[in-house]
Amino acid sequence: MEKQLEIRCPACSASSPSPANFCPNCGRSLRRAILSTSAQKQIVIYLISFFLAPLGLWFAWKYIKQNDRKSKTIGIAAIALTVISVAITIWTMAALYNSIRQWFNLLTGFNL
Ligand SMILES: [Zn+2]
Structure with missing residues (x-):
């Protein structure tokens, strides 16, 4: 089973897929x-x-x-x-x- 990489936003802790540069929830930069x-x-x-x-x-x-x-x-x-x-x-x-x-x-x- 392949594990999906996720990034958790440091500001609102919403998770987003790893290639995302910005949080889809609050717009904070995730890079x-x-x-x-x-x-x-x-x-x-x-x-x-x-x-x-x-x-x-x-x-x-x-x-x-x-x-x-x-x-x-x-x-x-x-x-x-x-x-x-x-x-x-x-x-x-x-x-x-x-x-x-x-x-x-x-x-x-x-x-x-
Ligand atoms: Zn966020």
Whole structure:
């Protein structure tokens, strides 16, 4: 049995067949807001992905859920940047930890 795809109107919750762009009951647009893929928007997303890693994942998820290829690519790039950012953070922390430990050992004569 084939399942009929239906969209439920967010405003009046009347259901309409999926190709409809507007609610037949109240006229509200049923198309999902299309996310911007402009260069400016991409830069913002990449910066957020890099400097505020968890927020970047949220953006990435929103973009990957879009249907067009460009948005998906932006989402994947945002995830890649997030991963790189986390890797750099861990690497920096490890290096910092090591130098603090060495410095501490030198000062105290302990061997942590
Ligand atoms: Zn409606």
